[in-house]
Amino acid sequence: MQHGRAHTSLPNREEQTGRSCCATMAPTGAKKGILERLDAGQVVIGDGGFVFALEKRGYVKAGPWTPEAASEHPEAVRQLHREFLRAGSNVMQTFTFYASDDKLENRGHTQRFTGQQINEAACDLAREVANEGDALVAGGVSQTPAYLSCKSEDEVKATFKKQLDVFVCKNVDFLIAEYFEHVEEAEWAVQVLKTTGKPVAATMCIGPEGDLNGVSPGDCAVRLVKAGAQIVGVNCHFDPVTCVKTVKLMKEGVEKAGLKAHYMSQPLAYHTPDCNRQGFIDLPEFPFSLEPRIVTRWDVQKYAREAYNVGIRYIGGCCGFEPYHIRAVAEELAPERGFLPAGSEKHGSWGSGLDMHTKPWVRARARRDYWEKLKPASGRPFCPSMSTPDGWGVTKGHADLMQQKEATSEEQLKVLFDKASKGN
Secondary structure: OOOOOOOOOOOOOOHHHHOOOOOOOOOOOOOOOOHHHOOOOOOOOOOOOHHHHHHHHHOOOOOOOOOOOHHHHHHHHHHHHHHHHHHOOOOOOOOOOOHHHHHHHHHHOOOOOOOOHHHHHHHHHHHHHHHHOEEEEEEEEEEHHHHHHOOOHHHHHHHHHHHHHHHOOOOOOOOEEEOOOHHHHHHHHHHHHHHHOOOOOEEEEEEEEEEEOOOHHHHHHHHHHHHOOOEEEEEEOOOOHHHHHHHHHHHHHHHHHOOOOEEEEEEEEEOOOOOOOOHHOOOOOOOOHHHHEEOOOHHHHHHHHHHHHHOEEEEOOOOOHHHHHHHHHHOOOOHHHHHOHHHHHHHHHHHHHHHOOHHHHHHHOOOHHHHHHOOOOOOOOOOOOOOOOOOOOOOOHHHHHHOOOOOOOOHHHHHHHHHHOOOO
């Protein structure tokens, strides 16, 4: 059984990717860029949650949540890209979440592959599948252990720059700074990404209460736009309803400041009405018992319509979003886009395919008003509808968030277990 620790030698780049870094797989045909599409008022559909989807499939380890599967199991990453493309995604985001060297080596998480090799492989896979349709490739960076451990601005920016060098070499179409809990770190990421001259999007994992230092969504958005982001919004940590509400606040803040931007939303596929400022990672069900909270495809159609109505034009998903969720976005916005995705060949609108079912009571469900009005049961008679978040209330600078290269010790774990049992 291989867990990424059995091999100590590092494959060379050509062996791992089949090409050297700058032997870039070129985009095929003339495609409109991300800003050209958004400036024209087009809907851009993002993809879904690779980390959670691949963890469930056995290719990502929960805990570190790092993307070495791009090098270890490229066929799995390629297939998921293809499923999102077929579902209607216009963006193949490189599977480079948490692919900074400091995160890849955090708390004893050793690797067969270097961060550079993982980032290169992810770029090649995304481009390969993007070339199969009218999709763009986005290279992404995310928050770092270096920032949580109070490293300097120069040190944090150097971490982003190392990833960015690969994205420039591979000529991705645009860049995304995503999953930031602190607007300061997001600003630093945007400033680094802007040096390329490529379009930059920036999303924070915040809700209506703002970042972990209490900076409001509107102020976060203004700071990101001033740092150079042309597209701003949120991703992860909260459900579709909360994310649309948060982006609306961001939009209001940007407009009040007399600035302009495009807006994006990539929420969780989990209902989170009980979350606090920290989002779903404070829920006791995180990460292994979230399934009862999964949104339905009909919930996602409602989300897509609400997002569109408030002026969001880059609409996708994050953790929990599977291809069928993205297909729901594409189907809901088909009137605006003028077409359905290929994946709709096997999906009747609002359950219409059920008219072919053998059972008459199931055929009776082949209608929109049935699915729109349904209140799904969980099948769990002794479970509550909501939980009490942990709420430890720690953020950057707190001793509990200082990161380390060494594995978490038994003594360190015991301290945490005791703290949790005493209610923090």
